[in-house]
Amino acid sequence: MKKAPPPLKKKKGVSKEGQGGDSASQLIDARIQELGDWRGKTLARVRALIKQADPEVVEEWKWGVPVWSHAGIICTGESYKSAVKLTFAKGASVGDPSGLFNSSLEGNTRRAIDFHEGDKIEAKALKELIRAAVALNMSSAGEREAVAKSSARKATKAAAKEPPVRYLSGGNPQIAKGDGDAPVQAYIAAMPGWKHDIGRRLDALIVRTVPGVRKAVKWNSPFYGAEGQGWFLSLHCFTKYVKVAFFRGASLRPIPPGESKSQDTRYLDIHEGDTLDEAQFARWVKQASKLPGERM
Missing domain, CATH: 3.90.1150 (Aspartate Aminotransferase, domain 1)
Structure with a gap:
């Protein structure tokens, strides 16, 4: 008897559908190939590090750029003529002990890392930054859930205090x-x-x-x-x-x-x-x- 084929391994990460029937991952693949030069290699390297830092990351395609999410947006990957920009949606609230953020420093919400040709990518520090951003998203989601539960409890108590209608x-x-x-x-x-x-x-x-x-x-x-x-x-x-x-x-x-x-x-x-x-x-x-x- 032939042996049954081994079970398929579950892929790490999740892809949400993009436009035109292609998945977000396929669209990101296409963007990397389209860039072709050092920018494509940089985007591919950054993408790999994000997946290593958070195996449950969700790849999306929004606003014409790659987006990585987990309990909310972690960051986006934008490509320009002289830079690949990794923009963290809540970067201003994420600790950056290694000082990776070097762009969009003036706002109260976002922070970004601009990678230029020849720049060394600090893999360990970047993965720590990704994990910190995910932790912030998770805590925010937990707070929202706690607030919703608290509001529901208060509403239930208020309803219980209401006298029955005569x-x-x-x-x-x-x-x-x-x-x-x-x-x-x-x-x-x-x-x-x-x-x-x-x-x-x-x-x-x-x-x-x-x-x-x-x-x-x-x-x-x-x-x-x-x-x-x-x-x-x-x-x-x-x-x-x-x-x-x-x-x-x-x-x-x-x-x-x-x-x-x-x-x-x-x-x-x-x-x-x-x-x-x-x-x-x-x-x-x-x-x-x-x-x-x-x-x-």
Whole structure:
């Protein structure tokens, strides 16, 4: 029996795709061959040292130049007529005991090494610099993760401290009165079942139709108004429907279907399964926002 072929060895490093279907590594290979002279040899040598310093480095191709990354960009390799420049994205924060940085020294973020023809590459010092840059990226990533986890914990604690929403007769959420979007969003979030989606859609339509619309929660209902015009509309949850009140509904065209004890007010009752005519609703909202509203 023939022996099974040995398993393929996993290549060190990772290549991200470049443009045109070529991988980043292929594009870097092409750049080295294209340069041909001492610059190509220098770029190839620097590339090899980066991979030796960090076997998990990711090769990328961005902005038309080679990029090496690990938990963020480590450095880029740029080619000029008289230099090959290795630019470290966070070089200003990376320790450089060997004094390799000799370019882009004036900024607060980046630092660079310019290699000229005939320059000796300090392999050991460069690899130490690469490892230091990776360590900085890793610590920054860890800090970001820690901040995100801390924020999530705080949000969870804050949510736990919030008292449970009480529901009044008909299933209407009891939300403390207040001005602005926050109490309105609290009301919408507390609307039960299918009514929540209706509340969210109505709110979005109103905001889109009347940019800068005023919002408030009064008497456990969201109110919408135009600056200097008063309130033109409110929402309220009932057991089987959501009621939209147009305070000057009798002046709208066509007139909203629901009658009211007030000769000025008209209602739109939305039941579960009803098709909301968003275009007509937006026309009513636009008309209502231009009429004198209720002063409350």
